[in-house]
Structure formats: structure tokens, C-alpha cells
Amino acid sequence: xxxxxxxxxxxxxxxxxxxxxxxxxxxxxxxxxxxxxxxxxxxxxxxxxxxxxxxxxxxxxxxxxxxxxxxxxxxxxxxxxxxxxxxxxxxxxxxxxxxxxxxxxxxxxxxxxxxxxxxxxxxxxxxxxxxxxxxxxxxxxxxxxxxxxxxxxxxxxxxxxxxxxxxxxxxxxxxxxxxxxxxxxxxxxxxxxxxxxxxxxxxxxxxxxxxxxxxxxxxxxxxxxxxxxxxxxxxxxxxxxxxxxxxxxxxxxxxxxxxxxxxxxxxxxxxxxxxxxxxxxxxxxxxxxxxxxxxxxxxxxxxxxxxxxxxxxxxxxxxxxxxxxxxxxxxxxxxxxxxxxxxxxxxxxxxxxxxxxxxxxxxxxxxxxxxxxxxxxxxxxxxxxxxxxxxxxxxxxxxxxxxxxxxxxxxxxxxxxxxxxxxxxxxxxxxxxxxxxxxxxxxxxxxxxxxxxxxxxxxxxxxxxxxxxxxxxxxxxxxxxxxxxxxxxxxxxxxxxxxxxxxxxxxxxxxxxxxxxxxxxxxxxxxxxxxxxxxxxxxxxxxxxxxxxxxxxxxxxxxxxxxxxxxxxxxxxxxxxxxxxxxxxxxxxxxxxxxxxxxxxxxxxxxxxxxxxxxxxxxxxxxxxxxxxxxxxxxxxxxxxxxxxxxxxxxxxxxxxxxxxxxxxxxxxxxxxxxxxxxxxxxxxxxxxxxxxxxxxxxxxxxxxxxxxxxxxxxxxxxxxxxxxxxxxxxxxxxxxxxxxxxxxxxxxxxxxxxxxxxxxxxxxxxxxxxxxxxxxxxxxx
Numbered sequence: 001x002x003x004x005x006x007x008x009x010x011x012x013x014x015x016x017x018x019x020x021x022x023x024x025x026x027x028x029x030x031x032x033x034x035x036x037x038x039x040x041x042x043x044x045x046x047x048x049x050x051x052x053x054x055x056x057x058x059x060x061x062x063x064x065x066x067x068x069x070x071x072x073x074x075x076x077x078x079x080x081x082x083x084x085x086x087x088x089x090x091x092x093x094x095x096x097x098x099x100x101x102x103x104x105x106x107x108x109x110x111x112x113x114x115x116x117x118x119x120x121x122x123x124x125x126x127x128x129x130x131x132x133x134x135x136x137x138x139x140x141x142x143x144x145x146x147x148x149x150x151x152x153x154x155x156x157x158x159x160x161x162x163x164x165x166x167x168x169x170x171x172x173x174x175x176x177x178x179x180x181x182x183x184x185x186x187x188x189x190x191x192x193x194x195x196x197x198x199x200x201x202x203x204x205x206x207x208x209x210x211x212x213x214x215x216x217x218x219x220x221x222x223x224x225x226x227x228x229x230x231x232x233x234x235x236x237x238x239x240x241x242x243x244x245x246x247x248x249x250x251x252x253x254x255x256x257x258x259x260x261x262x263x264x265x266x267x268x269x270x271x272x273x274x275x276x277x278x279x280x281x282x283x284x285x286x287x288x289x290x291x292x293x294x295x296x297x298x299x300x301x302x303x304x305x306x307x308x309x310x311x312x313x314x315x316x317x318x319x320x321x322x323x324x325x326x327x328x329x330x331x332x333x334x335x336x337x338x339x340x341x342x343x344x345x346x347x348x349x350x351x352x353x354x355x356x357x358x359x360x361x362x363x364x365x366x367x368x369x370x371x372x373x374x375x376x377x378x379x380x381x382x383x384x385x386x387x388x389x390x391x392x393x394x395x396x397x398x399x400x401x402x403x404x405x406x407x408x409x410x411x412x413x414x415x416x417x418x419x420x421x422x423x424x425x426x427x428x429x430x431x432x433x434x435x436x437x438x439x440x441x442x443x444x445x446x447x448x449x450x451x452x453x454x455x456x457x458x459x460x461x462x463x464x465x466x467x468x469x470x471x472x473x474x475x476x477x478x479x480x481x482x483x484x485x486x487x488x489x490x491x492x493x494x495x496x497x498x499x500x501x502x503x504x505x506x507x508x509x510x511x512x513x514x515x516x517x518x519x520x521x522x523x524x525x526x527x528x529x530x531x532x533x534x535x536x537x538x539x540x541x542x543x544x545x546x547x548x549x550x551x552x553x554x555x556x557x558x559x560x561x562x563x564x565x566x567x568x569x570x571x572x573x574x575x576x577x578x579x580x581x582x583x584x585x586x587x588x589x590x591x592x593x594x595x596x597x598x599x600x601x602x603x604x605x606x607x608x609x610x611x612x613x614x615x616x617x618x619x620x621x622x623x624x625x626x627x628x629x630x631x632x633x634x635x636x637x638x639x640x641x642x643x644x645x646x647x648x649x650x651x652x653x654x655x656x657x658x659x660x661x662x663x664x665x666x667x668x669x670x671x672x673x674x675x676x677x678x679x680x681x682x683x684x685x686x687x688x689x690x691x692x693x694x695x696x697x698x699x700x701x702x703x704x705x706x707x708x709x710x711x712x713x714x715x716x717x718x719x720x721x722x723x724x725x726x727x728x729x730x731x732x733x734x735x736x737x738x739x740x741x742x743x744x745x746x747x748x749x750x751x752x753x754x755x756x757x758x759x760x761x762x763x764x765x766x767x768x769x770x771x772x773x774x775x776x777x778x779x780x781x782x
Contacts, residue, residue: 036373036391039092040428042067042078042085042417055111060260063424064342064405067417068114071410075141076428077117078417081110081129084117084137086144089410092428096144100128100137110134113263114406116159120189123147125160125167136160136169138192148192154183158217158226159265163237165189170200170215170226179203182215182226184239198239203229218266218273223288225266227275232266234291243291260318262304269308269326276305276315283315283324295329300571306352307345309380314345314352321352321383335383342405344414351386352378355416357402373402373418375431393418393429407431462510465493466778472509472760484774492529493775495763508773509762514780520753521782526745526761530554531734532771537764540747542757548747549764554771556743558728562624565729566736567617568610568707568721570594574733576613576706585717590630592686592719601635601715605665609643609708613731617704620727623693630717633683637714638664641674642689644696645706653708655696659689664712686719693723703730742776 055062063080070077075095076087086095110129117126124139135151150156154171161168167187172180180203186196215228223242226233232245267274272294275284281302285294301318308314312323312332321343323332342355356374373393377386393402395418407416417426462471484494495508516522530536535553539546567573572582585591585599600606617625627642639660643653656674658665659681675696681687698704709718723729734741749757763773 036393036416036418036429036431038394038427039415039430040076040087040094041425042080042428043425060112061403061405062112063419063426064403064417065112065262066114067406067426068116069406069408069415069417070117070119071408071415072119072141075119076415077119077124077126078428079115079117079126079128081113081115081127084124084126084128084139084144086124086141087428090412092430095142098137098139098144098146100130100135118160118162120162120165123189125162125189127156127159127169136167136187136192147190150187150192150194157182157228158215161217161219161224162189163219163224166195167192168224168237168239170217172215182229182233184235186239196239198241200233200235200239200241201231201244203231216263216265218268220268220273220288225268225273225275225288227266228263230280232273232275232286232291234288245286245291245293260301260303262316264304267305267308274305274308274313276302283313283329285326285329297324297329297331299324306343309345309352310350312380314343314380316343321378323380323383333383335378337378342407342416344407344409345380350380352380353407353414354378355404355407357404373404391431393427395420395427462493465491465775466510468780469510469512469778472511472762486529486774486776489776493773495773495775507763507765508775509760510775510778511758511760513756514749514759515756516749516752516754517782518754520750522749523781524747524749524759524761525777525779525781526747526775527742527777528552528745529742529774529776530771531774534769534771536769536771536773537766538745539762539764540745541760542749542752544758548745550743550745551769552743552771552773554734554741555728555732555737556740558726559740560726562622562724562726563740564722564724565617565732566720566722567615567729568598569719570596572610573613573615574731575615576610578608578610580608582608590686590717590719592628592630592717594720597630597717597719598709599715599717600709600711601632603713605710605712607708607710609706611645611706613705615732616730617723617725618727618730619693619698619700619702619704620725621694621700622726623698624690624724625693625696625722626688626690626724627721628686628688628719629681630686630719631681631683632715632717635714636680636683637711637716638680639712640680640716641665641708641710642691643674643708643710644698644704645708646703653706655698657691657696665710690724 066081068079070079071089074089076089076092078085078087083097083099085097087093088095110133115127115129115134117124119141122141124141126137127134128137130151132151134156135149136156137149138147139145140147152171154173156169157172158170163186167189169185169187171183171185173183174180182200182203184196184198184200185194187193188195215226217224217226219225222237224235224237230246234242234244236242264276268288271288272285273288275286276282281300282296282298283302283305284296286292287294299315299317299322303316303318306314306316308326311326313326315322315324320334320336322334324330325332337354337356344353354376356376357372373391375391378384379386395402402418403420404416404418407414412430412432414431416429416431418429419426463469484492486492493508514522524540526538526540528538530552531554533554535551537549537551540548572578583599584596586596589597589599591597598608600608625644629640631637637660639658639662641656641658643656645653645655654672656672657677658674659676659678662674662676677689677691681689707721761778
């Protein structure tokens with residue numbers, strides 16, 4: 001029976017799409033180096049207004065998020081929810097276009113939800129949005145002629161599936177007294193006639209759940225799994241209910257930045273199914289036969305599940321990629337990918353394709369820098385880049401940069417929709433491989449991952465970032481990207497050095513011919529950084545004479561002044577483990593800085609702590625510890641206590657202070673006795689609590705790795721904990737260094753007054769110094 005089901009399942013003609021594949025039958029183009037060929041265009045009909053969802057203007061790529069792609073035979077189907085268009089796959093020529101009900105509508109009520117078409121024989125079936133809400137429409141594949149419409153007072157809350165030759169979807173029906181009822185609906189493929197309708201579950205009415213109306217529906221060989229409304233529902237292919245699971249770990253409410261979440265349909269893997277939902281920052285693995293939880297992995301600021309490869313679940317989160325073990329959900333690796341806008345997992349090849357815009361500052365825009373994208377292949381084993389290259393999308397000097405996505409793999413290459421940032425149109429590009437599939441290389445080997453003739457593009461990037469300067473290098477180009485976006489700085493030039501010395505080395509060298517004014521009041525300024533503890537060395541020459549030779553460390557030495565370092569903000573420190581069941585509050589609850597604060601509330605003793613952080617505070621003379629607190633004026637605590645610990649056993653905190661009534665902590669009194677710093681701080685406002693480290697017995701050189709927040713009764717919000725110190729914390733994440741991560745160099749050119757001089761700035765090759773170069777500034781000033 002199972003074999004019959006499997007054969008029938010694989011024989012059904014539905015095409016393949018840009019969302020997650022149900023099984024391995026959808027093949028992804030193998031890793032290689034691609035160029036972009038423009039094959040078509042998707043423009044919004046300017047007669048129809050108000051199709052933009054109600055979200056911040058630059059918050060997310062709303063156009064790409066609302067588009068869905070399906071490939072079937074020689075057709076590419078593109079649906080933006082109001083307008084369905086069919087293109088010839090080979091040429092990109094538009095065959096036909098269909099507007100739902102002849103009008104646009106519903107975008108504000110149903111934002112950022114792509115609606116994927118399916119194909120069966122000569123028919124296309126898809127959800128579309130009219131002003132009355134989402135409905136199901138059936139069109140002819142060859143000409144787009146309407147065949148039938150399924151539109152009722154119910155809302156079609158899932159994309160359709162083809163099951164045993166019929167159309168299956170889920171409807172949401174509103175009842176005045178009962179709330180919402182979820183229905184399994186089965187339609188005849190050729191007529192749209194209702195063949196079967198079954199009630200599955202009822203949901204209580206909740207006005208806050210409007211944006212969660214979409215149910216994500218996925219299919220395995222013998223069952224359907226729906227995810228939405230904070231629940232997971234499983235039926236057989238005939239709609240008979242098998243099990244229901246209510247997600248218990250978080251209230252299902254709309255978050256402040258709900259638009260960053262990407263709803264994804266359930267992803268099947270063997271005998272279990274992977275689930276993620278917009279209101280919950282975690283990935284869960286459930287057994288398909290019983291619905292029992294196999295594992296649950298929290299992922300901070302989760303965006304979406306991207307796919308499965310090499311026994312890993314690949315997940316995107318804000319600014320990073322995360323790989324979870326398919327077996328137990330543990331984090332295998334986590335890598336920063338802050339600039340990337342789209343990903344595609346190639347499971348069979350163990351690689352991930354990412355697309356990122358080349359970010360431009362005002363000088364780059366003025367120079368005519370256009371719509372270039374940085375494409376990278378990422379190794380599933382460890383999340384590191386295998387190769388990167390720049391693709392010219394040839395859209396001209398777009399005023400606001402590039403948005404890319406969605407994309408889908410076809411037999412002739414990868415199809416990608418790209419357009420101007422914040423624009424409402426998309427060009428259709430085919431990424432075609434012009435080189436053989438590349439192989440991984442040993443770390444010590446030089447690797448040319450660029451297409452012939454594109455080395456000049458790297459030089460163009462350098463000259464655009466540093467006007468007037470020319471990139472000087474050998475014919476070979478190092479592995480990796482050469483454009484990086486650093487938060488608070490913008491685009492920087494990035495490069496590695498390869499080789500063991502000699503003329504074949506790959507290292508950055510920049511040159512410029514300069515006429516120094518007669519006054520001699522000219523200086524060369526460089527702002528450089530490093531990634532890698534060993535750092536690197538830069539040398540500045542003028543007419544072959546060395547003017548400066550400086551070491552560029554990953555973390556510059558302390559300045560000797562008190563500087564502020566955050567330890568806890570929006571999350572516990574790096575690699576730390578939360579203890580006691582932390583609850584993170586978001587606005588409109590009190591938040592001092594960032595996006596979240598820690599909330600402690602309840603009667604009696606309340607304590608939360610973290611331990612085993614790899615980001616340590618190292619005390620120095622005169623250091624000050626600080627924390628921001630907000631006390632609820634309606635329910636103030638009797639006492640609050642901050643506790644700090646070093647490498648003592650978990651839960652052992654050698655240093656502590658408190659505010660309020662010590663007796664509220666009960667008998668016997670805490671050991672060692674904490675120091676009292678005063679009464680409970682004023683309620684209803686953010687107050688900075690600052691404590692001299694030596695007043696708590698913290699001696700210079702003491703390492704702090706763990707911390708606890710304790711209170712008795714009441715509600716308190718804690719935010720931004722850190723230290724004012726003259727020493728740099730150990731293991732400090734580079735993103736927290738801010739401007740302090742850069743080494744600033746100034747070279748005096750007055751000795752060349754009135755002369756023409758050839759300036760050359762470049763890396764000195766040293767075997768023991770293997771840090772990655774970051775070039776932020778290279779400019780002449782007076």
C-alpha cells in the first residue's frame with residue numbers, strides 16, 4: 001500500500017516551486033560560477049494603487065516576499081497574489097497575464113504571504129487575493145483562460161495541493177459565537193465542485209491574530225500536516241484528523257517586527273516533520289505518526305527554515321545562518337551573513353547559494369555604481385564560503401541599490417527575480433554557469449574563483465571605494481568576497497593573503513600618483529581592521545621609500561581611558577546558558593536600548609542567571625559595573641540584587657550588591673553578605689545602577705563569567721548590563737567593539753611638498769600573520 005501511495009505521489013504533475021521541496025525529486029543546479037542573463041520583466045500595473053502592505057518602507061523586500069515561482073515544462077509561472085503571469089522558460093517571453101477579479105486588493109489584510117501556483121495537466125490552480133479576500137482560481141496553462149473560481153465567505157488560508165487527482169486546501173470559516181473553524185476542503189480539479197468538506201478544529205476569536213491567518217500546508221506520501229495559529233494539525237490524504245498539537249512554549253501574538261518572519265510550510269524528513277511559526281523563535285521536530293516532540297531548538301530572531309542538507313537543518317536568522325543537527329536539534333555551526341538577502345540550499349551537493357547586494361555609500365552612487373550582487377557558495381559542513389563573485393545585473397545605476405529574490409533552480413540554470421531596492425517591479429534573470437563545477441581547496445592553496453575578465457571588476461570595486469586609487473595585483477585573485485558590509489561603517493574592502501612569499505603571492509596593493517601641494521599640508525589617512533587573532537601588517541611607500549609600517553591587530557590595545565562595553569543586551573553573552581526560564585520583553589513593554597529587555601515578575605523570590613559565557617569581563621583598577629532597571633510602579637519589589645561570579649561552580653556568585661530590604665531575602669542571610677547600596681530605585685523610569693568593582697571585592701585581573709538577577713515580589717525589567725573599564729574584555733565579539741576595532745594611521749607627506757609622488761599602500765606578507773584585511777578608509781586630507 002505504501003509503495004502504491006509513493007508511486008502515485010511521485011506521478012502527480014504539480015511542477016516545482018521556489019519554496020521548500022517536499023522530497024529530493026526537485027534538483028538544484030550544482031555549485032559553480034554563474035553570470036546573469038536578463039530574460040523577462042514583471043511590472044506592476046500602475047493603474048492599481050494601494051497594493052503595498054502597511055510596513056516600514058525599508059524594513060523588508062515586500063515585493064519579493066509576496067511573489068511565488070513555479071516551473072512546469074516550458075513555463076515559468078510568477079504570482080504576486082493579485083496578478084498571475086506565465087512566461088516561456090527558455091526566452092522569458094510573456095505568454096499571458098491574469099488579474100484576480102480584474103482588480104487589486106487585500107494586500108494590507110494579507111501581507112507578505114506568497115501564493116504558489118500548482119499545475120495539473122493543462123490547468124493552473126492558485127490562490128489569489130481580491131478585495132473580498134483570498135480565493136482559489138483555475139486557469140488554462142496555455143492561454144490563461146479562466147476555468148472556474150472557488151470563492152465563498154470562507155477564506156482560503158492555505159495554498160492548494162494536488163492529492164489523488166483532486167485539489168485540496170484549508171478554509172477558515174468565521175462563526176459569530178464560536179470564533180474560527182478550520183475546514184479540510186476537496187475540490188474537483190476540472191470544475192471546482194466541492195467533493196468533500198470536513199471540520200478539523202475550532203480557534204477562539206482573537207483580533208491580534210489577523211496576520212496569522214495563513215496556514216502552511218505540506219504533504220508527505222500518506223498524510224498532510226498544517227502549521228499555523230500556534231498549532232500543528234495532521235490528517236490523512238482524505239482529511240481524516242490524525243492528531244493535533246498546540247505549541248505550548250509561547251503565546252501566539254504579533255511581534256513588533258512580525259514582517260521579518262517568513263512563514264514556511266512543514267518540511268518532511270523521514271518519519272518526522274520540521275515546523276517553525278512566525279510567533280515562535282524556534283524550530284521543532286515532530287513525529288509524523290503521533291505528533292510527539294522529538295526536539296525543539298530555540299533560534300534567536302528566526303527568519304525561516306531554508307532546507308535540509310548533509311544531515312543538517314539550515315535556518316536563517318537576522319544577520320546569520322544557523323545549522324541544526326537533524327537528529328537532535330543541537331547547533332552544529334553558526335556564521336554571520338549580515339548582508340545576504342536570499343538563500344537556496346543545494347542538498348545533494350552540500351552547498352548553499354547566497355545573494356547579497358553590493359552596498360554603496362554616496363561616493364559610490366555619485367560614481368554611477370549600479371546594481372551589482374555578490375553571490376557566494378557556502379559549505380554546509382561549517383558555514384564558511386567556498387567561493388564568491390560579483391554579478392552585474394545590468395539594471396543601470398539604480399538609485400537605491402539591489403533587491404534580489406525569490407529564486408528557483410531549473411534544468412537550464414537558476415532563475416532569480418531582481419530589481420531596484422524599494423521598487424515595485426522585478427526583472428527575471430537566469431544565472432547560467434560559465435565554468436565547470438568547482439572543487440573545495442586546501443587552506444594553503446591559491447584558488448581562482450573568478451571568471452575570465454572579471455579581475456578588473458574587483459579593481460573597479462577598489463577604485464569606487466577609494467576614488468583615485470588603483471588595485472595592483474597579480475593575475476590570480478584570492479578565495480572569498482572582496483566587499484563586506486560592517487555595521488556602523490558601511491562597505492569595506494576585504495581580502496586574504498595567499499602563498500608563502502615571493503612574486504606569486506596574492507595580497508592587496510593599492511597605488512596612486514599624487515601631486516603634493518607646495519604648502520606640504522597633505523596627509524594620507526588609513527583606517528584598517530583585521531579578522532583573525534594574528535592580524536596583519538600594512539606598509540606605506542612613496543617612490544619606493546617606506547614611510548610607515550604598522551601592525552593591524554584584530555582587537556587594538558586599550559586606550560587607557562574608561563570605555564563602556566556591553567555584556568548583556570537583547571541576549572545573554574556569547575555562548576552563555578540561560579538559567580531559570582528567562583522571559584524577554586519587547587516594546588511596548590519597557591525596553592531601554594536594543595529590541596528586548598529581561599522581565600522578572602511574580603510573588604516571592606525570583607531569580608534568573610546565565611553561566612559559561614565565552615565573553616568574559618576582566619576587571620582593572622577603577623572599573624565600574626552597570627545595569628539599567630525599570631521598576632513597575634504598580635508592583636514594586638521589596639529587594640533587588642545583582643550577583644557576579646568568576647569560574648566558581650555554577651550558581652556560586654562571589655560578588656553581589658542589593659537595593660531595598662535585605663530581610664526580604666529570608667533567613668539565613670546570604671553568604672557572603674551583599675553590600676547595600678540604597679533603597680529601591682525610583683519606579684516608572686529607567687535608572688542606571690552603577691557599582692565600583694572594587695567595592696564588591698572584585699580585584700584587578702578578576703574574570704567574570706556569570707551573573708544573576710534576583711528580586712523578591714514585584715515586576716522589574718533589566719536591560720544593557722556592562723562594564724566601564726580600561727581593559728578590553730576577553731572574547732569580546734567584534735561587533736561590540738564599534739569604532740574601537742579600527743586602527744587609524746596618518747602619514748605626513750610634507751617632505752614631498754611641490755613634488756609628484758607615487759604612493760603605494762599594501763600588505764606585507766608574513767607567514768605567521770594570517771588575519772583577513774579590512775580596508776575602511778584610504779584618503780588624502782589637508
